[in-house]
Amino acid sequence: MSSHQSATQREVPPDIDIAREASRRPIEAVAGDLGLDAAALEPRGDEVAKLTWDAIDRVMQRPADGKLVLVTAMTPTRRGAGKTVTTVGLGQALGQLGVSNAVAVREPSQGPVFGIKGGAAGGGYSQVLPMEAINLHFTGDIHAVTAAHNLVAATVDASRHHGNPLDVDPDRVVWGRALDMNDRALRETVVGLGGSTNGPPREDSFSITAASELMAVLCLATDIADLKDRIGRIIVAYDTDGDPITVADLDIVGAVTALLTDALRPNLVQTIEGTPAFVHGGPFANIATGTNSVLADHVGLRLADYLVTEAGFGADLGAEKFVDIVSREGVAPDATVVVATVEALKKHGAPSVGDEDSIEALRAGFPNLDHHVDNLRAMGLPVVVAINRFPSDDDAEIDAVLEHCEARGVLTAVSTVYQQGGEGGVELARLVQAAAESGEADLQPTYPLDAPLDEKIRAVATQVYGADGVEFTPSARKDLARIEELGLDDLPVCISKTPASLSDDPARAGVPHGWDLTVRELYPSAGAGFVVALTGDVLTMPGLPAEPAACDIEVDDDGTISGLF
Structure with missing residues (x-):
């Protein structure tokens, strides 16, 4: 044997x-x-x-x-x-x-x-x-990202409460809250329901901390100066004229960086x-x-x-x-x-x-x-x-x-x-x-950065996933145009797709043929330095299963943990 x-x-x-x-x-x-x-x-x-x-x-x-x-x-x-x-x-x-x-x-x-x-x-x-x-x-480290993310969210709502000097459009706040836990009940929420003293109401959402743009920023930054620069570029909302509002506009780059410097x-x-x-x-x-x-x-x-x-x-x-x-x-x-x-x-x-x-x-x-x-x-x-x-x-x-x-x-x-x-x-x-x-490594990216954004997505879909092509929903087409207007179309693309299949349908096993990738939404992660393209039904806040792993974890009287795997 x-x-x-x-x-x-x-x-x-x-x-x-x-x-x-x-x-x-x-x-x-x-x-x-x-x-x-x-x-x-x-x-x-x-x-x-x-x-x-x-x-x-x-x-x-x-x-x-x-x-x-x-x-x-x-x-x-x-x-x-x-x-x-x-x-x-x-x-x-x-x-x-x-x-x-x-x-x-x-x-x-x-x-x-x-x-x-x-x-x-x-x-x-x-x-x-x-x-x-x-x-x-x-x-x-992850707690620090959670705290930094929620500081940004709180500052956006505080700015709206105190006269809204940045003219934040309440329907175009794109920075939600974050929590390092699976909690499906927080995917879609409404905040500000406690009357005028507790802030004006609006729809909101939670993502798991690992999906926060700040986590991507932390993992792509090479030093504190780079970290600060990336944090400042993050788009958190748009004003009523449709112009982006960034963390730099909120004047909290230093505070957010302070929370992440150790991390x-x-x-x-x-x-x-x-x-x-x-x-x-x-x-x-x-x-x-x-x-x-x-x-x-x-x-x-x-x-x-x-x-x-x-x-x-x-x-x-x-x-x-x-x-x-x-x-x-x-x-x-x-x-x-x-x-x-x-x-x-x-x-x-x-x-x-x-x-x-x-x-x-x-x-x-x-x-x-x-x-x-x-x-x-x-x-x-x-x-x-x-x-x-x-x-x-x-x-x-x-x-x-x-x-x-x-x-x-x-x-x-x-x-x-x-x-x-x-x-x-x-x-x-x-x-x-x-x-x-062997010396054989000769890195060949899937696309050049100066290619049009839709062509970058098409390159990944056809060359990497094996799709025949890409279909953009009307909403996604508007997103493409908006990102071009913002001058962010020279960034790489980060396609959000099911991990269970090469296609955007988790039920399709093997190497699917005869399909098109459907892009339903795009948005810039300007701080991280890429554009996210959402496909299928990918969730940024997972939920717990009927029998979560948490049910197997115990702690003895002496503090010994068991059940982690």
């Missing part, structure tokens, strides 16, 4: 038990692996630290000589594909090969933690630590095997960039030979946005990893064969994986496929995937990092090294 086979049959304890029993290195020792001394850290306990601004400034003076590895996935199932587990495990595997490296992942939102997906600190023997803190309040500094932690890890920022991939902060990437590429990071959802969302938005901030991948699972392959093949549990369904799902691989190759990036093996996968299924990828000339490895940690990803790490060192 091979090590991969035996690993998948070994029972793995709950994530929280593994995390609690793991040996922990002092955070100063973890920083030492990156050449940082204690003076570069502001400790938050024994296992977490924020980098000081002095250290960040010094590091940013160095050349970015590290290799960037971007972990993405085929179109995932509802359970996900295991990108964070693979990212962490790959970092640990590179460490076992003696390669200087760091990992960079997003901070978990409390919405998913208490909702369906659970935590986002990895899993099994490939986690970032301290798992409980990272999944809950951590260093308060802008990357957080340093470690994996279960002691690999340095940056856990910083957390924008959703269906409404924003879906990756950790650019600043953490810049720092990691200057401190380690390899930086392993991830992009949310499938490659059609997270990886496309990384290439077309994030990489334009100076962080281009040298290699990519596409995570595939037997479950996802069967899901995408089942509609054509009728039996989701068969090997035929698995093979019928290959076109979805191929589509993502081909997209990344078209973007000029070397690709390695990581088969994230689950205990339920049998040898014939794994062999079928390996044979298919080999026939297409795709480097492929079976990953058992969930069960084995770094040891289960050594083969993957070797292939990733070979891809990153």
